[in-house]
Amino acid sequence: MSTSRLDRLRSRSRSAGRRLRRETRALLRIARWEVSRGTNSFDRRTAAVTVVVLLVAGGVFGGLVASGVGSVGVDSGLYRVGVAADSPYHDPVADTSALAARPPAEAEVVDGELRGGVDLLVRDGAVLVADSQKGQAALSTFRDAVARYNDRRLGEEPNRGAAFPVLVTLRYAERDSAPTLASAGGRSVDDGSSGSEASSDSSDAGEPGASGDSGGDGSSGASGSADSDDAESGGTAADSGADGGFEVPGLGSGVLRTESTGSPADISPPFPFGSLVLAFAFLVPMNFVAQAYGGSVLNERVNRRGEPLLVTPVGPGTVVAGKTLPYVLGLTAVSALVALLVGGGPLSVAAVVPIALLYLAATFLAAMFARSFKELTFLTVTVSVFLTSYAFVPAVFADVTPISLISPLTLVVRDLQGTGATLGQYLFSAGPFVGCAAVLFLLGVGVYREEDMFTQRAVPLKALDALDARIRGKRSMLTLAALSIPFVLVAELLVVAVLFVLPLELSLPVLFVAIAAVEELAKSLHVYAGFAKARFARTVPTALVLGALSGTGFFLGEKLFAVVQVVGLPSLTVGRAAFESAGAGIGPAVSPATALALLLAPLALHVVTAATTATGASRGREAFAGAFVLATLLHAGYNLAVATVVSGLV
Incomplete structure (x- = not known):
């Protein structure tokens, strides 16, 4: 290499x-300016109200935690029970918040x-x-209170x-698998359901070995805990006993722990109520x-x-990054x-940060459109609710199904339970959130310019402007289609979770129709924006080229769907139906020629359907809507054929 070339490289x-x-x-200067401006915008009254709201929210959360959540309820003292202080039924009534003990003298018996x-x-x-109906409800509550009191006794x-x-042992299996028999040392019992397996072992309380056989030391199932094992579905085993639960250090115990006595009547599906508190926190x-x-x-705006920020000697990306960094x-x-x-x-912090990034990205784009x-x-309320x-919602089922991993809060629950998560599970939960946040910021930066910031246009038109800002030519169709993959992944995972x-x-x-609609919308919106903004000539050859590029870009990005294999979603029927049509379910038993055909078939599908919607987009909004419906039906038919012929799901 010559000296002049080295000098140019060094320069x-x-x-x-x-x-x-x-x-x-410049980024740090803008960040400091954002902080100082935000601080100065708070007057004393606003600051005082903010502090009061935070203290109230913290007090409510701390009170729930310290009281074990379950003891706080709107039914406190709802039913009045006349019972003497020396009655054996007084303690069960006093221990139940819904029941209020009253002296028997307050009661009146007539006929x-x-x-x-x-x-x-x-x-x-x-x-x-x-x-009265209230009397019957009070009787039911009283019976439950007595039963719980007896179980505690x-x-x-010893x-x-x-x-x-x-002895009752539960093991949660895949919903699609047939029930099997499980033995717990004695006779096997099939509960007849497809979602769980149960086994029981009866021992004579009068025999000397009854205590040892049933775990008299309190370490086995006779201690009153129901062990839940989700090994077959790839979930997390949660033990509701004293050793398997987890607490909130320093804020009280029992918040995230399910009390169990071992009675078969007390067995219920795992429901980590603590994840609700964590979600709001x-x-x-x-x-x-x-x-x-x-x-x-x-x-x-x-x-x-x-x-003034628009005329600074830095790009809009630096400006937006500086404004976002403090938040x-x-x-x-x-x-x-x-x-x-x-x-x-x-792990909890790493799981929550992607949610925060997506919150900020969606809010930034909403502020640029509003x-x-x-x-x-x-x-912002719509974004927040969604x-x-x-x-x-998925975090509620953290102990039941791998579907819950679509939410990063599931990783928080696993972290608190001490089970942790693998790198693949973390990427599966957090990856779509980070990808969506990056794309939303990219679209928002595209309209961070004078002609878009200070104009009053409807939100759909601003969305088209944001897509148009990223179009540099026909090749942009390939890039924009690939960038839509995070949104497609989030939408399809949400559809799978809802239909599960x-x-x-x-x-x-x-599922077939919903998946097809999501993918066709992702492949066609940027093409429609290009035609709506007169970026391309409204001719059939141009539409076919744009559709082919968009379909190819989507196909290349779609290979990211292979990440679903990490958490076992293809083990579920709805998971296989959602992702095997994209070529993610090709197994080792398939011949090379068949594997190549299955790999290229989605490419042909995406090119054909994207060309269909692009042709409609070149002719106007009504034609685009009709072409979109046609492409969705073609895509859904392909998914049905794959599920029927290749996967054997239907």
């Missing part, structure tokens, strides 16, 4: 370094019917019930085998920060206040504080 390297340092200094100020009367071992017996002679601060962030962005750091710090309070670790603060409020539901609970006869047809 370019030094120039790139200086440019990077200049951009970094054998209970009247007066109580709903139940316990006297001389008999129970009188008021002739049995749990205190001879646990005598107290609980029936992590997600509520995001809503406040996102609202402030969106207001700051929209405020620059009012009366052209953000025009990202703030949400990260708040998430770390919440994780510390609930006993989480680095024409007023009223419209911004509507858009993202909160997407992150919150429905019967297969209903869920599969709906």
Whole structure:
């Protein structure tokens, strides 16, 4: 290499370094300016209200945690029970929040019917019930309270085998698999369901070995805990006993723990109620920060206040990054504080940060599209409801199915349970959120310019402007189609999670149409934007070329769907139906020629359907809608053929 060429390379390297340092200094300067401006915008009254709201929210959360969540309820003292203080039934009534113990003297019995100020009367071992619906409800609550009290008393017996002679073990299997027999040392019992397996072992309480056989030391199933094993479906095993549960250090115990006595009547599906508390603890601060962030962005568009930033000698990407950095750091710090309070670790913070990024990205794009603060409020509330539901609902089923891994909050629950997560599971949960956030910021930066910031246009037209800003030519169709993959992945995972609970006869047809509609919309929106903005000539050859490029780009990006193999979604019927049509389910037993055909068949499908929608887009909005419906039906028919002929799902 000649000396002159080395000098040019060194000069370019030094120039790139200086440019990077200049951009970094500008980014940090904009971030400091955003912080100072946001701080100065709070007057004393606003700051006081904010502090009060935070203290109330923290007090409510802390009260729920300290009280074990379950003890706080709107039914406290709902039913009045007349029972004497020396009655054996007084303690069960006093221990139940819905029941309020009253002196028997307050009750009035006329002709054998209970009247007066109580709903139940316990006297001389008999129970009188008021002739009303409330009286019947009080009787049901009273029976449950007595049963729970008896179970607790049995749990205190030293001879646990005598107290609980029936050993029940649950193992949650795949919903699609047939029930099998499981043995627990004695006889096997099939519960007849396809979702669980149960085994019981009875021992004679009077035999000397009853305690040892049933686990009299409290370490086995006779101790009153029901072991849940989700090994077959790839989930996380959750033990509801004293050793398998987890607590919130420093804030009280029992919040995330399910109390169990070992009685078969007390067995219920795993429902980590603590994930509800965790979801609100992590997600509520995001809503406040996102609202402030969106207001700051929209405020620059009012009366052209953000025009000085547009004339700065830095690009719009640096400006947006500088404005966003303080909010990202703030949400990260708040998430770390919440994780510390609930006993989480680095995994909890790493799982929540992608949600925060998507919150900010969606809010930024909404602020760039909104024409007023009223419209911004509507858009941000819509975004908040959708993202909160997407992150919150699957986490409830963290102990049941791998579908729950579509939410990063599931990783938080696993972190608190001490089970952790693999790198593949983390990428599966957090990857779509980070990808969607990056694409949303990219689209928002595209309209961070004078001709878009200070104009009043409807939200759909602004969305077309954002897509048009990223079109540089025909090759942009390939890039934009590939960039739509994170949104497609999120939408399809959400469809799978929603349809998972429905019967297969209903869920599969709906799944095929929904998946096809999502993918065809992702492949055609940017093409329609190009024609709507007169970027391309409205001719059939041009439409076919654009459709072929869009279909090819989508096909290349679609190979990212192979990540679903990491968490075992193809083990579910709806998972296989959703992802095998994309070529993600090709197994080792398939011949090379068949594998090549199965790999190229999706490419042909995407090119044909994308060309169909592109041809319609070149002729106008109505023609585009009709072509979209036709392409969706063709795509759904292909999915049905793959599921029938290749996968054998139908």
